[in-house]
Amino acid sequence: xPITQKEKKYLKNKHKGGKNNSKGAIYExxxxxxxxxxxxxxxITQLSNVHLTTQxxxxxxxxxxxxxxxxxxxxxxxxxxxxxxWETSKLxxxxxRQTEISSERNEKFKLxxxxxxxxxxxxxxxxxxxxxxxSEYFPSCSSINQLILSHPIFKEAIQQITVSQHAENDELxxxxxxxxxxxxxxxxxxxxxQQILDIVHSxxxxxxxxxxxxxxxxxxxxxxxxxxxxISFLEKGTTVYWSYHNxxxxxxxxxxxxxxLQKANPANIWDLMELLS
Numbered sequence: 001x002p003i004t005q006k007e008k009k010y011l012k013n014k015h016k017g018g019k020n021n022s023k024g025a026i027y028e029x030x031x032x033x034x035x036x037x038x039x040x041x042x043x044i045t046q047l048s049n050v051h052l053t054t055q056x057x058x059x060x061x062x063x064x065x066x067x068x069x070x071x072x073x074x075x076x077x078x079x080x081x082x083x084x085x086w087e088t089s090k091l092x093x094x095x096x097r098q099t100e101i102s103s104e105r106n107e108k109f110k111l112x113x114x115x116x117x118x119x120x121x122x123x124x125x126x127x128x129x130x131x132x133x134x135s136e137y138f139p140s141c142s143s144i145n146q147l148i149l150s151h152p153i154f155k156e157a158i159q160q161i162t163v164s165q166h167a168e169n170d171e172l173x174x175x176x177x178x179x180x181x182x183x184x185x186x187x188x189x190x191x192x193x194q195q196i197l198d199i200v201h202s203x204x205x206x207x208x209x210x211x212x213x214x215x216x217x218x219x220x221x222x223x224x225x226x227x228x229x230x231i232s233f234l235e236k237g238t239t240v241y242w243s244y245h246n247x248x249x250x251x252x253x254x255x256x257x258x259x260x261l262q263k264a265n266p267a268n269i270w271d272l273m274e275l276l277s
């Protein structure tokens with residue numbers, strides 16, 4: 001059944017309420033950051049073909065909409081509510097109507113309810129909407145850092161997109177904050193993962209090193225310089241990892257580093273290592 005005029009008015013008010021709920025907006029931004037990180041790892045070679053939208057117009061399940069390269073669509077409703085049930089604010093009705101509409105459109109889709117109370121009864125999905133609906137717990141935290149420390153699944157997702165296999169918490173905090181900042185800086189309508197990554201790359205280069213970045217390339221002149229002193233090196237993301245006998249280090253590789261090395265033309269290994277430190 002098509003959306004009626006009465007339902008359009010209901011959706012308009014629902015959409016307005018979602019945008020004006022500041023507590024809910026923070027919860028939604030943190031969850032969107034988690035989804036962005038997860039999909040970056042899953043679609044590392046197709047970042048331009050994954051799109052995210054918040055407060056989707058003319059949708060009953062509207063808080064976060066994700067479309068994947070295979071045209072599969074996931075509709076999310078996020079509820080940071082203590083006493084949530086499937087009867088709260090016509091929740092079950094919204095999922096039922098979205099199922100009907102998406103089915104009529106022959107979409108490849110699924111619906112997800114994201115809730116913040118681990119003891120909530122909504123963990124069990126009513127049978128009449130269970131064909132396309134799942135529910136998932138996602139904690140509500142006062143900061144993105146606290147969320148990383150308290151939710152291992154989120155922490156692991158961030159770890160998966162870092163260049164280093166053993167990134168410390170501070171590095172994970174920096175990546176999450178950069179992605180969150182990038183997400184909050186855009187209109188959040190059909191935003192691709194590539195757009196998010198480009199923003200992160202522009203604001204976070206030098207301290208945020210994600211494996212989806214193209215590897216830096218050391219110029220031939222600098223390679224010759226490193227090789228003549230017996231320095232072993234590996235280009236990975238924005239960083240060059242180097243070693244010399246039992247010593248090793250890393251440096252964010254920039255055009256400035258290149259220029260300094262070529263200009264200094266170090267005479268011995270110690271001068272070279274000082275430039276790399």
